[in-house]
Amino acid sequence: MTGSPDSPSFRLAYVPGVTPAKWARTWNERLPDVPLTLLQVTAAEAFEVLRDGTADAGFVRLPVDRTVFSAIPLYTETTVVVVPKDHVVTAAEEVSLDDLADDIVLHPLDDVLGWEQPPGQPAFERPATTADAVELVAAGVGVLIVPQSLARLHHRRDLTYRPVVDAPESSVALSWPEDATTDLVEDFIGIVRGRTVNSTRGRTQPQTEQKREGRKPASGKSTGGGAQPKAKSAGGTARSRSAAPKGGGRRGTGKPRRRS
Template identity: 70%
Template sequence: MTGSAVPPSSPQAAPSFRLAYVPGVTPSKWVRIWNERFPDVPLTLHSVPAAEAPGLLRDGGADAGLVRLPVDRTFFSAIPLYTETTVVVAPKDHVIAAVDEVTAEDLADEVVLHPLDDVLGWERPPGEPAFERPATTADAVELVAAGVGLLVVPQSLARLHHRKDLTYRTLVDAPQSSIALSWPEEATTDLVEDFIGVVRGRTVNSTRGRTTSQPPATTDQPKRKRPDAGRGARRQGGGTKGARGAKGARRGKPRRRS
């Protein structure tokens, strides 16, 4: 008789933690810390488009996710982690490559691509719109390389889709995208709490961690009471009056020997 595989939802299944992450996010640092701290609990990564991440978490496809804000706070808990710089992607020989940063006004006469998977949340980027919207950011990058237009994205996406013939510059007056750790509020499991501790930089000995907290040290020796100052003084000489009496005794005449 052959045994059947235990489904992940079964209480007999070995514990594991499933982490979703959106393009541009690099979870390697937190994964490394998790593997060092919880070697018996494997962490599996699930790359998911930014627009699909909330649905994946809502349907239980992952325990938590590194997602782009905003999220539905009536259903999800979220811990903001950082906000990205917004940049303009352009060919290396474009005029903006000669400056360190640009403004939306500098792009007024440029064709600025607006992919359907845009994560900046604006209705219309600056500049002139293209004839049609690219399906993805990756498609838009290809169009930039072909000289069709420019692209405005979070810096991490510019790095993700880096090409040797392209560069990017900071756009100072544009919306920004923030990254957060998010999970369904009603599914705040012990493993989720453990990963929150990793992301927030709690140490192994942190008292806030679930599995890493240490009980306070105990001892069988009772604490000694501090000596009472008045009692000590009375023992040594009966207080101030006793001290004067002892001094006066030294001033008296010595006894005559018989």
């Protein structure tokens, strides 16, 4: 909850897989007198802490209830399958859901991909968390499909991952209660959108936040910029898609036209 007018503060929630450090540093540089508190919450808890005022804004996973919350989509993550390093799919740069049809695909209770029907063979029971599911993958029980940031968050030396080309994807957005768009919320929106310190609120065109590998602009209210290609893991060839040939000659090689 934002502090009193005499002693303001700002609380920012964020879900696993999101790294808010970059934006927090900019906040501390621009508003050193307004403390910023970071609150890590689960994807399921994120909207509750926004609704009850525990946080002023948050980095959440879409979708959001647009009747209650405002949201600025930031990026869409590549979806990957987490497997043991000796799994057969590691021979490929990327895989499809059909490649996993005979595998036990773990479906944790905190899944964020919103499957209509999870692929592969079902496990005997659903793990409570993504962290628990990763432990089961390491034990050889099955494989796990998650956004790439969660595969990195729960990285283990004995596991690796590959992009899944036809799996659902998860998008990350900045969200806040629509009826609580305070000046401090506007300040943070400006930071996320890349406005300079002297920019007038709402006048600068937003810029895409997609600096890390495996991210591309989210659909809907995109914050601008072109989509990045999905991350490719080295070493595989099976089921990989060939790159399009590059265009012809270089620009600027023609002679200037002579004036008459």
